[in-house]
Amino acid sequence: MFEHKTFSRAAAIAAVAGLAGLAPVKAEDTVKVGLILPMTGGQASTGKQIENAIKLYMQQNGDTVAGKKIEIIVKDDAAIPDKTKTAAQELIVNDKVSFIGGFGVTPAALAAAPLATQAKIPEVVMAAGTSIITERSPYIVRTSFTLAQSSTIIGDWAVQNGIKKVATLTSDYAPGNDALNFFKEHFTAGGGEVVEEVKTPLANPDFAPFLQRMKDAKPDAIFVFVPAGQGGNFMKQYAERGLDKAGIKVIGPGDVTDDDLLNNMGDAVLGTVTAHIYSAAHPSQMNKDFVAAYKKAFGNRPGFMAVSGYDGIHLIYEALKKTNGDTDGTKLVEAMKGQKWESPRGPISIDPETRDIIQNVYIRRVARSKSDGELYNVEFQVFEAVKDLGKTKK
């Protein structure tokens, strides 16, 4: 009997413990964050990087903040705006999320904007880079970058560094046009001349004719913006056609030499100068730790999308800390405004007026690392605390 008794007591304890473990956390103790990311399709690497970075952040910082458990729900929109909208609706109405975040491309971020406004839920943009996005809803906050930030800076840098004639090659879609216009404005204002302007179709099979045109125009440099993925093809054909030997440099916003793809581009890319917000070779201790942890967890190098995701979830954590766990959307957005922190990319903050990111823009040159033999963007000049010049102009 004795034995039986202990057994049943043990069983009872085990049962109670089990129940406690299984018991669902009460709804009001959980804060749900809906992530809408392109996990399939041509933009999938963006989605994967952001998801990875968020996982990493939550491993490092725990999944509880201000007494609330953070639950992440990921929805795949394949970068198709219609799907983004449906996903946002489902997340807001069915899952009752307190934040929506992610957004791989500009049209996706724009598609969710009216829903964020209507539901009064913060929309944290972690990838898309067109200036107008944050103006589409008072609930949009951005932790990625704007193309104006990098393109104006590279325009200024080019003029200051003896580049007088530039031919441009940009993809014909909103971010490409943004990049082109902001670059042109700053480059020509500084006395530079755009000798050739080519817009390539988004689904571009072959750069050959465009590059031949660039070569014949004999500029000092080519300003390039093509979507991530095409950068490698561009650089290879640039070298194949001997533009590097003709002394024509490549400059551009850093998307072309994204850390994600850079190492596979081959020696053709060496010496390319870009302006961007993040390089995996950024020399801060925080970044070294971040890169090491990311590599260890996912086996590859983080790119600027990963950092934007990492900062995006950080901002969500900080906002919840500030509101003490209150999930009122308006209060959360207020709490996000003016946040300042040290990111792996360097010091950043959220502009209280535009809810857009203020950050350093670095001028980098592609070089082969002596330690691991891989290609990196090595930063050699900093433009500090750059606002989104796309908006300050207006």
Added chain:
Amino acid sequence: MTSILTNLFDGVAYGMLLFVLACGLAVTLGLMNFVNLAHGAFAMAGGYVCMLLVNQHGWPFFAALPLAFVSSAVIGIVLERALYRHLYTRSHLDQVLFTIGLTFMSVAAVDYMQGSSRVFINLPAALEGQFDVFGVGIGRYRLMIIVICGLLTIGLQMVLAKTRFGSRLRAAVDDPRAASGLGINVPQVFAFTFAFGCGLAGLGGALSAEILGLDPYFPLKFMIYFLIVVTVGGSSSITGPFLASLLLGIGDVAGKYYVPKMGPFVIYTMMIVILIWRPNGLFGRTAAR
């Protein structure tokens, strides 16, 4: 002047590449009367096989190219025996639905196994860069494409026109019933032809990685180009698609060079004009058949 010739050269290389990629489709569509929208998937398979062999197993590029052909042909013959042959007699709509489904499956499968980012094949140094011939820039890689594709085209034309297999194939296409009555093993001829077309696509896929870019969306992105080549060229022979490919390749390159603003539309404009002028394509069958 020199840039005209360089453009012409680039255009020919691009056209040749289009031809190798699309001629398998011309065969299945024109000769076998089967709408195979999954054609690009075989090209992608060849490209990935070549990439894996060269980058991960250290094969030389030129040894991996034939393997790209063989592996796509093998996949082709397996699928033909297992799936395709059941659809030969079905309506075109069924064929379209089936092959488009297959295309999506191939995209998802490659995405799952190899990831969605673009891959590159490590080329031997001998194929990189350009050399000058009287001031005309000739890309080594593109020159290789022209040589390989040119030889292939001649070979194909010879096989079709001069060999016993060629005449069997033409007979099987023109009248399968009479042909089998004469003792030609029609299903075997079709299976072999299908596999060969897939193999060519695989070779084309491996060759195009450098120029068109290779990623899991290849079959969807370039489906439209293959179809343009076949529609413009007409699908009754391989001469039609060959000339169409060259015309489109040169037109596309020249259009992008001389009128970059209109660049992407040139290929479509050419298609529309040609089809208005000759609705069955340049070398289409006349309505009599």
